[in-house]
Amino acid sequence: xxxxxxxxxxxxxxxxxxxxxxxxxxxxxLTRVAEELVERLSLVKRDFAIAVDLxxxxxxxxxxxxxxxxxxxxxxxxxxxxxxxxxxxxxxxADEEALPFADGALDLVVSALALHFVNDLPGALxxxxxxxxxxxxxxxxxxxxxTLSELREAFAAAESEIEGGISPRVAPFADLRGLGAVLQRAxxxxxxxxxxxxxxxxxxxxxxxxxxxxxxxxxxLADRRRLxxxxxxxxxxxxxYSERFxxxxxxxxxxxxxxxxxxxxxxxxxQQPLRPGSARMRLADALQTKESPAxxxxxx
Numbered sequence: 249x250x251x252x253x254x255x256x257x258x259x260x261x262x263x264x265x266x267x268x269x270x271x272x273x274x275x276x277x278l279t280r281v282a283e284e285l286v287e288r289l290s291l292v293k294r295d296f297a298i299a300v301d302l303x304x305x306x307x308x309x310x311x312x313x314x315x316x317x318x319x320x321x322x323x324x325x326x327x328x329x330x331x332x333x334x335x336x337x338x339x340x341x342a343d344e345e346a347l348p349f350a351d352g353a354l355d356l357v358v359s360a361l362a363l364h365f366v367n368d369l370p371g372a373l374x375x376x377x378x379x380x381x382x383x384x385x386x387x388x389x390x391x392x393x394x395t396l397s398e399l400r401e402a403f404a405a406a407e408s409e410i411e412g413g414i415s416p417r418v419a420p421f422a423d424l425r426g427l428g429a430v431l432q433r434a435x436x437x438x439x440x441x442x443x444x445x446x447x448x449x450x451x452x453x454x455x456x457x458x459x460x461x462x463x464x465x466x467x468x469l470a471d472r473r474r475l476x477x478x479x480x481x482x483x484x485x486x487x488x489y490s491e492r493f494x495x496x497x498x499x500x501x502x503x504x505x506x507x508x509x510x511x512x513x514x515x516x517x518x519q520q521p522l523r524p525g526s527a528r529m530r531l532a533d534a535l536q537t538k539e540s541p542a543x544x545x546x547x548x
Contacts, residue, residue, distance in 0.1 A: 252368040254470045256419070258343070261365055262328050265305060265464035269330045274462035275306055280446070281360045281389045281506060282309040288508070289318050289358070289387060296356040296385070300325055302376070303344045303362030305464060307335070319356055345372050349379040357386045364390040364421050365468065373434035383515035386436065392443055392505035393423040398493045399456070399502065406485035415473035427507055436511025437518050444506040449499045453489040456502050 268274075286309070299319035301310045303326055313322050314337075324339040325347070326332050332339040342348045344359075344366050357376050366372045376386050400418035407414045422430070424441050431439035450456045460466050494500045512518060 252371065255367050256365050257468050257470045257472075258327070258345075258365075258367070261464070261468045264461075264466055264468060265328050266330055268305075268462050268464035269328075271462060273306060273464070274459045275308060277446070277448075277463065277504060278304070278306050278361055279308050282312050284444070284506075285309060285358060285360055285387060285389055286312040286316055286318065288510075289313075289356075290316060292385065294385070295320070297321065298323065298354050299356035299358065300349070300354055300379075302347075302357055302359040302388075303327065304358075304360040305331060305362060307331075309358065309360045310335075310337070313358070345375075347372075347375045347379055351378045352381045354379050355381055355384050357384075357388075359388040359390070361389060361391065363388055364419070369422070370430050370433050373430060373436070377435050377511070377513055380513035382513050383517065384513040385510070386512070387508075387510045389506050389508050391419075391421045392427075392507035393421050394445065394503055394505040395419075395421050397503055398489060398500075399453070402453070402485045402489040402492065405488050406481050410478065410481045410484050416469045416471050417467050419467075419469060421505075422507070424507055427509055431509060431511045434511075435514065437514040439509075439511040441510075442508050444508070446504045446506065448502050448504060449495065450502060451499060453486050453500055456500070 282304075296319040298321050299313065300323045301313070304310070305326075305328075307324075310322050310324055313319055322337050324332055324335050324337065325342050325344075326339075327341065327343045329341050332341065340348060344362060345368055357380060363369060363372065373386075380386065396418050403417045404414045424443050428439060428441040431441065448456075450459075457466075489500055490498075493502075
């Protein structure tokens with residue numbers, strides 16, 4: 249059986265998140281996403297008995313779920329025990345890639361800014377779908393493909409100029425089309441994807457990098473260069489970033505693309521696509537146009 253590629257060093261990810269917890273995490277982005285997720289969930293007219301918050305790096309989402317009474321019981325699941333310290337409800341230390349739940353055990357699974365660091369996202373989504381009861385809901389937000397595109401470009405230019413080559417430093421987050429395909433592949437019904445783009449302004453790129461450290465979101469790529477970053481490369485990167493991505497007041501921009509995923513565990517009550525040939529009205533009649541016979545291309 250083919251194994252999925254190892255893109256992220258999950259051990260290093262936990263170490264970076266642990267360091268962020270010790271230093272005091274930066275939560276402005278997580279708070280914004282948690283608020284949006286709860287708003288989206290509140291539009292679903294459904295009672296959820298058992299919900300799981302999967303891997304969210306902080307308690308903001310669980311607190312918002314409980315404050316709005318959107319689930320009778322919320323279980324926190326995280327691979328980092330420190331993230332579960334002082335948890336008000338039930339907490340389970342487990343990896344997002346190996347869920348400890350029986351099939352059909354959950355009514356709702358939510359996740360904020362965590363699943364983009366999973367090595368086998370199709371496999372993780374398949375486990376989530378199996379853990380949901382029929383007609384259970386999955387709703388998540390993760391970093392999309394344009395996240396930190398400015399930092400990626402500036403590092404690539406600086407390393408190419410100073411060192412004669414580039415090394416992976418910013419994760420290759422998935423694009424929206426690919427995420428939609430992965431939802432379908434995992435067997436979710438009624439899959440929906442959309443994206444928000446948030447542009448954050450900083451005094452300089454070093455302030456951005458400080459925030460990323462406090463988010464536990466610095467480079468954890470398995471193929472990262474192990475040698476320390478050269479000062480000349482770092483300073484050239486900062487200069488390029490300022491040259492290309494600064495506003496008139498000198499502050500620099502950083503893009504965070506938030507990809508939203510939702511899908512339902514299949515159930516017979518859900519809306520189903522029509523069988524081929526079962527339509528009661530011809531497309532031409534619906535569009536009020538005349539039907540013309542198809543003409544084959546003579547050139548083959």
